[in-house]
Amino acid sequence: MSSKTENHYNSKIADKVANDVLKSVNIGWSFKIWFAVLVVALGVCVYSYSIQLREGLGVTGLRDYVSWGLYIATFVFFVAASLIGMLISGVLGLIGYDWIKPIGRIAEIIAVAFAAIAGLVIVSDMGRPDRLPYVFMYGRFQSPILWDVTVVTTYFILSGLLYYVTLIPDLAIAKDKLEGRPKLLRKAYEIMSIRWIHSNEQYRMLYRIIRILLILIIPTAFAIHTVTSWLFAVTPRPGWDSTIFGPYFLSGAFVAGAAAVVIAMFFFRNSYKLQDYLTKSHFDKMGKLLVLVSIVYLYFNINEFLVPGYKLKKFDLIHLEALFAGKHAITFWFTQIAGLILPIILLMFKPFRKPLPMTIISVFVLVGAFLKRYLIVVPTQEHPYLPVQHVPEIFHVYFPTWNEIAITSGSLILVIMIITLLSKLFPVIPIWEVAHDMEKKAEKQKIENE
Amino acid sequence: MKIIITISIIILGFFYTQAQTEGEWIVPEEEAALLSPFEFTADDVKAGEELYLLNCKSCHGDPGKGNYIALQPPPGDITTDKIQHNSDGAIYHKLKTGRGPMPAFENVLTPNQKWQVIAYIRSFNDDYVQKVAVEIPETAFGGKIDVLVNYMKDENKLQASFIGHKDDETQPIVGAEVHAFAKRKFGKLTLDQVRKTDDKGLVAFNLPDDLPGDSSGYVQLSLGLVNMELYGEINKDKSLAFGVPTYLPPLNEERAMWNVRMKAPIWLLITYHGALLTVFGIIFYILLQLRNIYLEGKKNEED
The missing domain is CATH 1.10.760.10 (Cytochrome c-like domain)
Structure with missing residues (x-):
């Protein structure tokens, strides 16, 4: 066969990229220590969960009135963070922005990790997790909860597929360059690269697969977070009864996800020595993207609070008072100011779009995004339409218990574990795409010089 | 001391006004x-x-x-x-x-x-001592009263006769007040108005022609004498087909969003399963393509 003409990895440039990127694909001491810390921390959380499993949900702060608390807020947050994979690879990739190529895989790792654990968070909110199969056996097609289970699973599968198929050429490149790595890993690379030989025919098929996945993942991602918002918006309760909850959640998801990607980029850039690939220009562009999505989110926030605030229906008033001036005021204004408005203003100035300041800002954005999910889930349930009466005092207010916090931390640790494992076992920068781009640029340079 | 008194007065006053507002x-x-x-x-x-x-x-x-x-x-x-x-x-x-x-x-x-x-x-009050109405009016009727109900379809009227039996004697109940009700979901609906029996013990009520009945038009009626002190509790229940036949299907009978899984709306089933089939069909196609990539590589290696 003569189709084996264009070798994306045979040039010097591709060699250099492969060597730089594969340097971090090894299991060194620092990784082992880091992972051991994660395992120990997870052990504590698993112990906490075993208590909850034995004693029931009574060990949480959840009671009759506030029955969705930290767990569901975390679930919404995880689903939100996972959407960035779609925005960066799907939307920006299809439009044809080449600068996202080195970031694309990081976004996919974040998408896969958060989507995988989001479902698990729901299980942690169940008093009887052994009844999980009932959702599939008896679930009603009319229930947004069933839709949510369906779309989250689908999105996880699609994100996993997208992560994997873009990895295939890299696996083929890397399988010969992994001297000194565990035998099992090399064998896994061998099998997972499904006899990739960089032939034009294979590239043609791969490009088609990627394009189909990118197109498919956009509506799926929209569906997953819109359906998640419907879990709330299909009820008539103040704070949830909103027609813009779908886009409100989506835009908020992009804010959280973009911030998560920036933080991940910062860590990979420094600990994996990837300054040549995750350049300052990438941070600059991610900063602009973060400003854009934050402004869209701010716009939805204004809609979400100004319109009910203008009408001030009796129960909306109670809800808004609790947020603006009541017991949730500090959290609320922190999320709006430190998590949204200040980042928008600061990131408009170039110096703040440098890696370190932007990472710090992104941490605030991400924390704000998490607290915002808490504010969406909890306060509404604290003031139901019917009066709260003849119940113990602790039913009136919700505050997460240590058990709950530990179990929630456990799910976050699992996310970090997945991100760590994926980024340690496989290249975090798509070697073939980046090498291909660099080759094109070099060729262009050469022509210009002549 | 003065302060305590002042406060007490204020508190008492507060409770007093509370009681007043009720x-x-x-x-x-x-x-x-x-x-x-x-x-x-x-x-x-x-x-x-x-x-x-x-x-x-x-x-x-x-x-x-x-x-x-x-x-x-x-x-x-x-x-x-x-x-x-x-x-x-x-x-x-x-x-x-x-x-x-x-x-x-x-x-x-x-x-x-x-x-x-x-x-x-x-029964929750230990101090309670019941007083019973002992006076029975002299005019009270001590015998048995038969009530016969007749529906006059042409005039859409209800006729009832009240005939008393006492010591082997039969006499119509004359001048007694009678009320008629139709049974509704909550309580009873008064039909026409309270009417008095004539000297034959007969009474007639005008019936409405738009009263919803059951699926066959039946309405549960109840007729009775108003004055219990005089006659005791005299009531007659009867089911008559003078209502408008009404069939209200139970809310869980047809396909609806609120119904059980087996009665989900068709459009929803089509949308849900259609979307699911499309997406997983495409995923299956992608897996086939991955297999093709594998076969392509294998073929090349063999060459």
Whole structure:
């Protein structure tokens, strides 16, 4: 066969990229220590969960009135963070922005990790997790909860597929360059690269697969977070009864996800020595993207609070008072100011779009995004339409218990574990795409010089 | 000391105004003096308890627990003085007429049932000594009364005859007030108006022609003599097909969003399964393509 003409990895440039990127694909001491810390921390959380499993949900702060608390807020947050994979690879990739190529895989790792654990968070909110199969056996097609289970699973599968198929050429490149790595890993690379030989025919098929996945993942991602918002918006309760909850959640998801990607980029850039690939220009562009999505989110926030605030229906008033001036005021204004408005203003100035300041800002954005999910889930349930009466005092207010916090931390640790494992076992920068781009640029340079 | 007195006065004043804002429920004197025509027995208390659970508990709560719901004015617990200080007749009147959020039970409970509820309420009051209405009017009819109901379809009228039997003698009940009701979901609907029997013991009611009946047009009717002191409790129930045939399917009969899984709307089933099939069909296609990539590589290696 003569189709084996264009070798994306045979040039010097591709060699250099492969060597730089594969340097971090090894299991060194620092990784082992880091992972051991994660395992120990997870052990504590698993112990906490075993208590909850034995004693029931009574060990949480959840009671009759506030029955969705930290767990569901975390679930919404995880689903939100996972959407960035779609925005960066799907939307920006299809439009044809080449600068996202080195970031694309990081976004996919974040998408896969958060989507995988989001479902698990729901299980942690169940008093009887052994009844999980009932959702599939008896679930009603009319229930947004069933839709949510369906779309989250689908999105996880699609994100996993997208992560994997873009990895295939890299696996083929890397399988010969992994001297000194565990035998099992090399064998896994061998099998997972499904006899990739960089032939034009294979590239043609791969490009088609990627394009189909990118197109498919956009509506799926929209569906997953819109359906998640419907879990709330299909009820008539103040704070949830909103027609813009779908886009409100989506835009908020992009804010959280973009911030998560920036933080991940910062860590990979420094600990994996990837300054040549995750350049300052990438941070600059991610900063602009973060400003854009934050402004869209701010716009939805204004809609979400100004319109009910203008009408001030009796129960909306109670809800808004609790947020603006009541017991949730500090959290609320922190999320709006430190998590949204200040980042928008600061990131408009170039110096703040440098890696370190932007990472710090992104941490605030991400924390704000998490607290915002808490504010969406909890306060509404604290003031139901019917009066709260003849119940113990602790039913009136919700505050997460240590058990709950530990179990929630456990799910976050699992996310970090997945991100760590994926980024340690496989290249975090798509070697073939980046090498291909660099080759094109070099060729262009050469022509210009002549 | 002065401060304590001042505060006490303020607090008392506060409670006083609280009591004022609730407004007193005034019962006419002759109504308040009304007494039960029979002596309350253990059976009456039991029957009253069942009626209480069915009709009263949802607002007044469990007796003695004070867990009545928050309404304005507050319903109150039936064991407390607030309710027990009423005379039997006053409670009877309040049950009958209702006020504010409390519905009128005049047509929901029969007079006997209302007295049974009162028997139940009094069973929580150890100090209560019942007084029974002992005076039976001289004109009272001591015999048995037969009621015959006849539907006159052409005129859409209801005719009833009240014939008394006493000591082998038969006489029409003349000049007695009769009321007619149709049974509805909550309580009874008064038909026409109270009418008096003529000298043959006959009475006729005009029936409405637009009253919803069951699927065959049947309406449950109840006729009775108003004056219980004179005649005792004389009632006659009858089912007549003078209503408009009405069939209201139960809300869970047709496919709907609120129904069980097997009765989900068709459009929803198509959308859900269609989307699922599309996406997983494409995923299957992608897996096939991955297999093709594998085969392509294998072929090349073999060459």
